[in-house]
Amino acid sequence: MASTGRKPIPKTQAEISDSLIQPYDKTLGNPNDVQKGFNRAEQTSWKGDPNKTFSVGIQDIDESIMYYFDNVIQPYVQQNGERISVPIIYGAPERWKSFQKDGYYRDKSGRIMSPIIMFKRNSLSKDRSVGNKLDANKPINFGVYGKSYSSMNAYDNFSVLTNRIPDKQYYAVVIPDYVNIQYSCIIQTYYIEQLNKIVEAINYASDSYWGDPERFKFRARIDSFATVQELTEGQERVVRSTFDINLRGYIVPDTIQKELSTIPKFRDKSKVLFGLEVSSLDGLYDGDVNGNRIDTGDPRKKAAEKRIESY
């Protein structure tokens, strides 16, 4: 059976709204276009740009915790006359990774050796007291940062000689989602004496900004440490301390909504200025007509001749 034609596509709300507007001057069209039209100026290429689309994910925040433990706090203990760095792991890894790959904190039989620190993310809650991007599908609130130098704006003073203002490039980033993230941590050692040293070091780092200074830093707070010492029959003595890290972070996700609805980068507007030059030389105005143009000759020479004649 032959096709009866195209299936009608229902109008979008924006199309319906547009159709209801009657422009005053039909030749100029509708000045209040509801539908956002295609704007070539917003289609900027990222080719050759070393700066990629800005995003901060939850993993970046988790990595900042790991970085701070590993590189800033650097917990260690004294054991059997040696200084031992305390390994830090993220909680509940896969079995194969835990047992086969993570040999550095296990003995020959696969037993986990102490001391060791484990942390894992427990919860993530929205912090509405800091900022708001207003509408996730059409964010209106942006943070803008400029790029000092680029291929279009090289690092030189040539612009001073040519009296030009350098063209600057800007990146627009949506206002992040501010979040409160809670991590639970466990320090496990063989001895309370070792545990004390680690707790002291971590407590000292509380209330500071945790993370890689080259990347992101977030404020982390630790309010209390709970200590557990247990002697269970048939098992090793347990010496543990548990504490929570309350971290104030932010997230700029890699979502398609964000990419579609924002202008990721733009340039400032370059101006071309036309100045007005005025001359009082009469010679400019009494030239000889030559076809469709006026030949003034040398106006200065003519002016000089006129002055001589007047004497």
Place this chain on the structure above:
Amino acid sequence: MALYGEARDISMFRHVNRELMGNIISQQVAIYKFRLEETKVNLYGEAAHAKYYDDPVLLYCLIERQNQSYPESDFGVDFQWGITFKFLRDDLVDANVVPEVGDIFLYQKGYYEVDSTNANQYFVGKNPDYPNKGDDGVNPLENDLENFGYNVSIICNTHYVPADKVGITKERF
């Protein structure tokens, strides 16, 4: 007068047990006893810095191995293994070793800490160390109980200990 379990019987059992454990079964374990005077203890009752042991004593024993278990926690997969070591008490007496709770055994390059010891395996139910004599050296019922019965064994229940905690061999590099 007790009828069975006199010294001649005990001697035979001892001989048979030693032959069985030494020449036929031949399972061995090394015992590390703590040097209590040299091992310094802190406020929390722990020797955090260093532990000192006497030289190991190698002994024949019967070994009863439980299944290895791999409990899981936030730290990942762990390892636990409980083993029961059964010693002929006379061997321990000869070696001048008394296994006690907290001592360390070395078995198959793994270290095991003693959780409990049992010395209650008496032949004919009697322990000749306790003849129940009064201050005057007289037991009004049986006056020669020290010649009967036999304290056969000492059984030690142990659990696996990470080698770096024991500190006998270098485990972390």
